[in-house]
Amino acid sequence: DTEVTQTPKHLVMGMTNKKSLKCEQHMGHRAMYWYKQKAKKPPELMFVYSYEKLSINESVPSRFSPECPNSSLLNLHLHALQPEDSALYLCASSRDRNSPLHFGNGTRLTVT
Amino acid sequence: GENVEQHPSTLSVQEGDSAVIKCTYSDSASNYFPWYKQELGKRPQLIIDIRSNVGEKKDQRIAVTLNKTAKHFSLHITETQPEDSAVYFCAASTSAWGGGSYIPTFGRGTSLIVHP
Numbered sequence: 001d002t003e004v005t006q007t008p009k010h011l012v013m014g015m016t017n018k019k020s021l022k023c024e025q026h027m028g029h030r031a032m033y034w035y036k037q038k039a040k041k042p043p044e045l046m047f048v049y050s051y052e053k054l055s056i057n058e059s060v061p062s063r064f065s066p067e068c069p070n071s072s073l074l075n076l077h078l079h080a081l082q083p084e085d086s087a088l089y090l091c092a093s094s095r096d097r098n099s100p101l102h103f104g105n106g107t108r109l110t111v112t
Numbered sequence: 113g114e115n116v117e118q119h120p121s122t123l124s125v126q127e128g129d130s131a132v133i134k135c136t137y138s139d140s141a142s143n144y145f146p147w148y149k150q151e152l153g154k155r156p157q158l159i160i161d162i163r164s165n166v167g168e169k170k171d172q173r174i175a176v177t178l179n180k181t182a183k184h185f186s187l188h189i190t191e192t193q194p195e196d197s198a199v200y201f202c203a204a205s206t207s208a209w210g211g212g213s214y215i216p217t218f219g220r221g222t223s224l225i226v227h228p
Binding site for chain 1: 144155163
């Protein structure tokens with residue numbers, strides 16, 4: 001069981017589709033993250049939302065856009081993705097930026 | 113940007129042996145160093161962590177040591193078991209994105225294989 005809930009578990013989408021990944025935590029954590037993980041690679045941080053401020057990895061293309069409706073939710077909107085965007089997308093939360101990361105089970109994304 | 117280097121990339125041991133994985137970091141302001149274990153097809157999970165005001169921490173068969181002067185920290189697993197087989201990632205809070213913003217940055221991972 002995980003305290004960070006991600007939906008959906010699997011997603012297959014075409015390059016013209018628009019979809020969203022959802023992430024929710026109820027631990028009262030002040031920081032939430034989106035990571036992208038390719039096979040046999042470490043998680044790569046895409047976005048951080050902490051203390052009402054969004055930080056962005058400048059190497060992440062604009063076809064990925066985060067949304068934080070409230071302190072418990074951090075969604076990731078996907079638009080016009082490319083096949084190379086296929087990966088495991090992991091959401092995580094932590095009490096603050098110097099505390100353990102609690103990961104969700106991830107969304108396995110395939111772009112066709 | 114700031115890097116977290118991790119070695120080795122693959123480590124193969126016999127059951128009962130010890131395993132050591134090492135990481136180095138470059139930002140002297142980093143002060144939190146967690147280790148995560150990721151089994152195949154699963155999410156990373158914290159196994160142990162250490163803060164910069166401590167030199168060593170132990171939890172049963174797992175220990176972590178930190179040398180702030182040399183900027184390196186290591187994971188030690190004793191009496192390895194087949195269920196220890198997984199990918200292990202070190203991490204450190206680094207200013208990889210600049211602007212004084214600290215983010216958790218992962219090493220490239222070590223695939224540990226424990227042979228029965």
